[in-house]
Amino acid sequence: MLSADFFYGMxxxxxxxxxxxxxxxxxxxxxxxxxxxxxxxxxxxxxxxFAALTLVGFQNGQVPFxxxxxxxxxxxxxxxxxxxxxFLAILLALLVMIIFAFLVEKFVLKHLxxxxxxxxxxxxxxxxxxxxGFGDLMWGSNVKKLDIxxxxxxxxxxxxxxxxxxxxDFYGFYLDTLDIYATVIAIILVSGLVTFSQYTKTGRALxxxxxxxxxxxxxxxxxxxxxxxxxxxxxxxALVAGIMWGSKSGVQFSLSLxxxxxxxxxxxxxxxxxxxxxxxxxxxxxxxxxxxxxxxxPFLGGATENWFAYMLALVFLVFRPQGLFGEKIIExx
Amino acid sequence: MxxxxxxxxxxxxxxxxxxxxxxxDRYGYYAILAFxxxxxxxxxxxxxxxxxxxxxxxxxxxAIGLNILTGYCGQVSLGSGGFMAVGAYACYKLxxxxxxxxxxxxxxxxxxxxxxxxxxxxxxxxxxxxxxxxVATLAAQFFLIWLFNKVAWFYNYSASGQITAPERTLxxxxxxxxxxxxxxxxxxxxxFLVVLAMVARNLTRGSVGRKWMAIRDMDIAAEIIGVxxxxxxxxxxxxxxxxxGIAGALLFSVYLGAVEVGxxxxxxxxxxxxxxxxxxxxxxxxxxxxxxxxxxxxxxxLKNVMxxxxxxxxxxxxxxxxxxxxxxxxxxxxxxxxxxxxxxRIIKEKLRLWPFPH
Numbered sequence: 074m075l076s077a078d079f080f081y082g083m084x085x086x087x088x089x090x091x092x093x094x095x096x097x098x099x100x101x102x103x104x105x106x107x108x109x110x111x112x113x114x115x116x117x118x119x120x121x122x123f124a125a126l127t128l129v130g131f132q133n134g135q136v137p138f139x140x141x142x143x144x145x146x147x148x149x150x151x152x153x154x155x156x157x158x159x160f161l162a163i164l165l166a167l168l169v170m171i172i173f174a175f176l177v178e179k180f181v182l183k184h185l186x187x188x189x190x191x192x193x194x195x196x197x198x199x200x201x202x203x204x205x206g207f208g209d210l211m212w213g214s215n216v217k218k219l220d221i222x223x224x225x226x227x228x229x230x231x232x233x234x235x236x237x238x239x240x241x242d243f244y245g246f247y248l249d250t251l252d253i254y255a256t257v258i259a260i261i262l263v264s265g266l267v268t269f270s271q272y273t274k275t276g277r278a279l280x281x282x283x284x285x286x287x288x289x290x291x292x293x294x295x296x297x298x299x300x301x302x303x304x305x306x307x308x309x310x311a312l313v314a315g316i317m318w319g320s321k322s323g324v325q326f327s328l329s330l331x332x333x334x335x336x337x338x339x340x341x342x343x344x345x346x347x348x349x350x351x352x353x354x355x356x357x358x359x360x361x362x363x364x365x366x367x368x369x370x371p372f373l374g375g376a377t378e379n380w381f382a383y384m385l386a387l388v389f390l391v392f393r394p395q396g397l398f399g400e401k402i403i404e405x406x
Numbered sequence: 407m408x409x410x411x412x413x414x415x416x417x418x419x420x421x422x423x424x425x426x427x428x429x430x431d432r433y434g435y436y437a438i439l440a441f442x443x444x445x446x447x448x449x450x451x452x453x454x455x456x457x458x459x460x461x462x463x464x465x466x467x468x469a470i471g472l473n474i475l476t477g478y479c480g481q482v483s484l485g486s487g488g489f490m491a492v493g494a495y496a497c498y499k500l501x502x503x504x505x506x507x508x509x510x511x512x513x514x515x516x517x518x519x520x521x522x523x524x525x526x527x528x529x530x531x532x533x534x535x536x537x538x539x540x541v542a543t544l545a546a547q548f549f550l551i552w553l554f555n556k557v558a559w560f561y562n563y564s565a566s567g568q569i570t571a572p573e574r575t576l577x578x579x580x581x582x583x584x585x586x587x588x589x590x591x592x593x594x595x596x597x598f599l600v601v602l603a604m605v606a607r608n609l610t611r612g613s614v615g616r617k618w619m620a621i622r623d624m625d626i627a628a629e630i631i632g633v634x635x636x637x638x639x640x641x642x643x644x645x646x647x648x649x650x651g652i653a654g655a656l657l658f659s660v661y662l663g664a665v666e667v668g669x670x671x672x673x674x675x676x677x678x679x680x681x682x683x684x685x686x687x688x689x690x691x692x693x694x695x696x697x698x699x700x701x702x703x704x705x706x707x708l709k710n711v712m713x714x715x716x717x718x719x720x721x722x723x724x725x726x727x728x729x730x731x732x733x734x735x736x737x738x739x740x741x742x743x744x745x746x747x748x749x750x751r752i753i754k755e756k757l758r759l760w761p762f763p764h
Contacts (some may be wrong), residue, residue: 097569126744140722141722144716144722144745145718180736181736184740187741188743190536190537191482192739194540195681195684195735195739197737198680198681199731199732199736200736202728202729202732202735203733205728205732206726206727206728206730206731207729209725209728210726210729211720252446333544336541337545340538340539340542343540373556376552376555379548379552380548383542383544384545386545387534387542390534390542391530391533394535394538
């Protein structure tokens, strides 16, 4: 019989895997946009926040901009007084994200074609600020509860059926049901995206643009359409990530900071690789949880999760500058 | 006609190579300096000093520092907040560890310590480039903040985890602590800014600066013509961190007086400083200052208009501030990606011919 400590380690490992899946969900949005347009979209995290806010707003029938309207006209409105079913609310939120993709292309990206990558990156940081303000203005900045019917809390079935593994003081693996759902949804999402990009005409066009903008243009693919599509997909991924993270920890400002958790995942996996985002996410998730469990909490005073992922990615990059699966960086004079 | 260089003859190389070769520029800067040193201290009050002038001067130093690294040497850094924290904590440890040490030396030394830390975190830049480096510098940001939060030695085991600046004097005037007057604080920060800006300006015009710019434009080509990338990148990281560290030390000791690390030196600060140099103009000292002035003044103006004039709630104004900052950043990037510095250059070109277009 193995010791209980070993099983606790196992549990941490499994939980790390699931957290990693959640990171990958965010990282996926980054990779999609980076591949198709070479833009490093810092706003991805805020997009997730905005999507989740919109979803909750629709679900609860909040009046958009009510705070502002009240301030200007001296009225006191806040809710329409209806509750939309989750399914409908998700569709509406998706619609908003699609409109958002169009607007971004029309008002931002179109004007920034051929700028240096750093300028585009800064523009997405500006976009992130804008959306953060806009989202708060539209729906209010209080912490909201997001519930679309995904069960939460520990999973008793797994807990009961794994208790026999350990000794007397081991009660089975504690896994959050929500995390399990997230894993399943992530798998479906990724397989869906892969199928889409491999077997549909639009998907092929996406990959063509990712390979070579000029060549794609020359065979008649419209870059601007592709960009809108990519931002729509990224918006969809952001919505999924927003739902998952929002259900887990409530919809609030800190949700936008998950973008910062996705960055080391991207560095590790490589900015241009979808499998890289998944595997990078898993490595980071497991790595930071195990580090916290084995070294951080006992010896360093805890809360190492904030920086461990970055340090891991940093050390890793020194040995392999393009990440695990990134395209080899070839430099010419 | 007003602004011109016609008729200015420069009989020696020395005159030709001075910092401001155009006479009007030179006198303009002298006038601004004279105004800043001799007039503003008599007009200043608490509100102006704390809301606008001190943050502008301090973030101006930080922006120059980041501009040296990002604008001149091409290494994007998102770790400025962390480096400012190093400056602040180094200053705190020096002030409490050596009570007799003059505050000026404390601040300078904390800049030096920050430079060492910066060089350490700059080492990976030799392998990692572009966005990967930008994200890698976030490692510095998060690690340093965590370190100052967790290791009690840095905040002298105080119960609140805060650091508080003890009272120190300079030429008999109180500079730090609660009893410091705004005039003195302003003059100290201004002197630092002027000296550091002049040093930066001359560094970037000399051989060091040219090496940085060669690395920025194409590092492989620079290596082939004989620039040592190790030295160039590490000096850029060192000098930049020195500036950012001094800004952090001033922010803590002279401006805020008490600091909670996660709040003051968080990731948002790194972004704000990056915005300053992007909006102001990469690779320009004037741009760093213009960007700092803009980003410091804008929230104050917005808040005054929305809360003061329209009577809106504070949180509503805060949301609008985010929205407007974001929109303005995008607007500026679209209209003039090279920032205020470029606008200024264009204006100067136009003024040279005005009012005759040919």
